Amino acid sequence: MFGTSGIRGPVGETVTADLALSVGRALGIDADRVVVGRDPRESGRFLLDALTAGLRESGTDVIDLGVAATPTVARAVRGEDGDAGVVITASHNPPADNGIKLWQPTTQAFDTARQNTVADRIESEAFDLVAWDDLGTRRRRDGADAHVEAILDAVSVTSPPDVVVDLGNGAGGVSVEALTQVGCDVETLNAQPDGAFPGRPSEPTAENCESLTALARETGRLGIAHDGDADRLRAVTEDGEFLSGDTLLAILARDAADPGETVAAPVNTSLAVDDYLAADDIDVVRTRVGDVSVAERASEPGVAFGGEPSGAWIWPAQALCPDGPLAAAKLVELAAERPLADRVDDIEAYPIHRDSVSVTEKAAVMERIHERVQAEYDDVTTLDGVRVDLGDAWFLLRASGTQPLIRITAEARDPERANTVFEEAREIVTRTQG
Numbered sequence: 001m002f003g004t005s006g007i008r009g010p011v012g013e014t015v016t017a018d019l020a021l022s023v024g025r026a027l028g029i030d031a032d033r034v035v036v037g038r039d040p041r042e043s044g045r046f047l048l049d050a051l052t053a054g055l056r057e058s059g060t061d062v063i064d065l066g067v068a069a070t071p072t073v074a075r076a077v078r079g080e081d082g083d084a085g086v087v088i089t090a091s092h093n094p095p096a097d098n099g100i101k102l103w104q105p106t107t108q109a110f111d112t113a114r115q116n117t118v119a120d121r122i123e124s125e126a127f128d129l130v131a132w133d134d135l136g137t138r139r140r141r142d143g144a145d146a147h148v149e150a151i152l153d154a155v156s157v158t159s160p161p162d163v164v165v166d167l168g169n170g171a172g173g174v175s176v177e178a179l180t181q182v183g184c185d186v187e188t189l190n191a192q193p194d195g196a197f198p199g200r201p202s203e204p205t206a207e208n209c210e211s212l213t214a215l216a217r218e219t220g221r222l223g224i225a226h227d228g229d230a231d232r233l234r235a236v237t238e239d240g241e242f243l244s245g246d247t248l249l250a251i252l253a254r255d256a257a258d259p260g261e262t263v264a265a266p267v268n269t270s271l272a273v274d275d276y277l278a279a280d281d282i283d284v285v286r287t288r289v290g291d292v293s294v295a296e297r298a299s300e301p302g303v304a305f306g307g308e309p310s311g312a313w314i315w316p317a318q319a320l321c322p323d324g325p326l327a328a329a330k331l332v333e334l335a336a337e338r339p340l341a342d343r344v345d346d347i348e349a350y351p352i353h354r355d356s357v358s359v360t361e362k363a364a365v366m367e368r369i370h371e372r373v374q375a376e377y378d379d380v381t382t383l384d385g386v387r388v389d390l391g392d393a394w395f396l397l398r399a400s401g402t403q404p405l406i407r408i409t410a411e412a413r414d415p416e417r418a419n420t421v422f423e424e425a426r427e428i429v430t431r432t433q434g
Contacts, residue, residue: 001122002115004290004401008090008099011043015098017050019122020088023100024054026121028136029128031083033061035076035103037068037143038088039171039229041195043098047088051100056136057129065143067193069171069230074103074321075150076143084110092203092227095196108299108320109292144174151178151326154318155333160184161238162221163332166212168202169194172230175325179332187221195228202228204311206242209234213242222335226324231291232311233324235331237341245309246270250277250347252313252327255334256305257282264297264306264314266290267384268396268409272350288384290401295320351418352411357429359406362399366406368432369397388425393417395425406433 001007007023009015027034034055038044044067052062063080065073070087077085085103093099102110102118110118121127151174160183165175169190179186189212190199200208204225216223217240225234235243243251250273253263259281265273266289274284285303287293291312298306298316306314312322319326334340359365366385374380379389385398385407393412400407406429410422 001119004288004292005091006099006101006109008093008097010096011098015047015100017046020047020050020100021054022122023086023118024051025058025127025129026118027084027086027102028055028058028060029121029126031055031060033063033080033082035063035065035073035080035082035085035143036087037065037073039070039090039195040067040169040193041090041095041098041228044088044195047098047100051086051088052138056138058127058136059130059134060136062136062138064138064140066140067171068143069147069174069325070101071231071319071321071323071325072143072147072174074107075147075319076141077103077105078107079143079146080141087229089229091229092232094201103321106299106320108295111292111296144177147174147325148178148181150318151329152181154315154326155182155329157182157329157333157336159336160332161335162219163187164189164212164215164219164221164223165328166200166204166209166223166225167191168204168226168228169197169199170202170226170228170230172226172324175224175226175230175328178325178329182329182332184332187215187219189215197228204232204234209236209242212236213240216240222331222340224328224331227311230324231322233313233327234311235340237344238335238339239341241341241344243344244349245311246273246352247344247347247349249273249307249309251334251340251343252307252330253277253282253305254280255330256315258304261304262302264294264303266294266308267381267387268354268398268407269309270350270352270411271394271413272348276347286383289398291322350411350413351415352409353418353422355408355426356400356405357408357426357433359404359433362404362406365429365433366397366399369406369428372428372432373397390421393421395421397425397429
């Protein structure tokens with residue numbers, strides 16, 4: 001039921017009102033107050049209503065933030081003295097999808113044990129519905145102001161740069177408000193919330209953010225892009241370079257961590273991040289892919305930052321949820337001290353290739369890949385998928401947590417070697433799925 005980022009899939013198939021109702025009932029068993037919100041997708045309206053109904057008929061009070069960024073909801077759980085939080089969102093997925101993501105009062109997403117508890121209750125229908133005169137209440141609140149205040153407390157910006165923010169028709173308006181209050185001159189793209197994402201696809205990739213890149217180049221502004229629920233952030237330098245997620249991870253991690261501290265990053269992160277941070281005695285510890293796994297590791301002592309090349313950034317001293325608007329303010333703080341384009345020049349760029357192969361039964365394919373790779377290679381780790389260390393290069397094969405895909409990642413410090421290793425990894429998937 002739960003993938004790497006909660007429950008997610010096509011509306012009317014994987015994600016239904018019946019499922020949302022059941023999640024509300026399961027969560028309401030041991031929660032007195034729950035904070036909820038949704039991204040702008042139209043399907044979120046009835047899914048949130050169904051979830052809220054399940055909570056209320058379990059006797060649970062609901063604080064409804066309406067359309068709100070995922071980090072706004074996650075932070076509000078603590079601020080509203082809630083026992084849990086729920087966001088109806090499919091994040092960067094296409095408009096036909098939606099999902100349900102659950103949050104703890106610590107601002108951390110539900111871990112595997114908590115997710116399993118909810119799933120078990122749904123499967124066994126172990127609900128505890130109350131009488132008509134003991135139903136929970138539903139009250140509307142606005143969590144944006146508290147989120148903006150927390151962001152402003154976390155940064156100190158002198159000489160704020162001009163910024164262009166591409167909201168992707170999502171729920172990330174908090175970024176615009178926070179950066180405006182910081183003192184930035186902010187221009188926006190795709191600022192009207194619309195769950196059909198008419199301006200661009202929700203995922204903030206280089207291909208999807210060509211308009212942002214062009215505008216940043218023409219105006220000399222720092223470019224910022226969010227996905228539908230603003231838990232992700234990608235960036236464009238003042239001279240119009242769309243930054244790779246690994247480069248952005250290196251920049252943010254170096255600012256967040258002191259020598260001797262540790263940064264949490266998933267198994268598909270570039271070696272360039274390790275090399276850049278090692279120069280300042282900062283270690284990188286690998287996690288499973290997914291912000292839930294990164295957050296779990298980031299909650300440990302000595303871990304100053306957690307990040308994913310996909311665009312999820314976590315400052316554990318502030319919150320354990322990926323926070324796109326906070327990341328926007330942190331980037332502005334850095335750019336005010338030294339242009340982002342100059343910082344990029346300090347980071348070695350190694351050739352890294354990422355692609356996906358569609359499969360019909362990814363679990364069975366991955367099982368065969370495990371067997372084959374472990375039989376043919378010596379240095380194999382199985383933290384998440386199979387990762388092969390070739391000394392001068394590495395490759396990773398893993399199943400997507402939300403789609404019927406096998407992800408392929410390969411890297412080497414030499415371009416020709418990177419190409420060879422990538423094709424080697426792709427051939428393993430192609431031959432195995434057949």
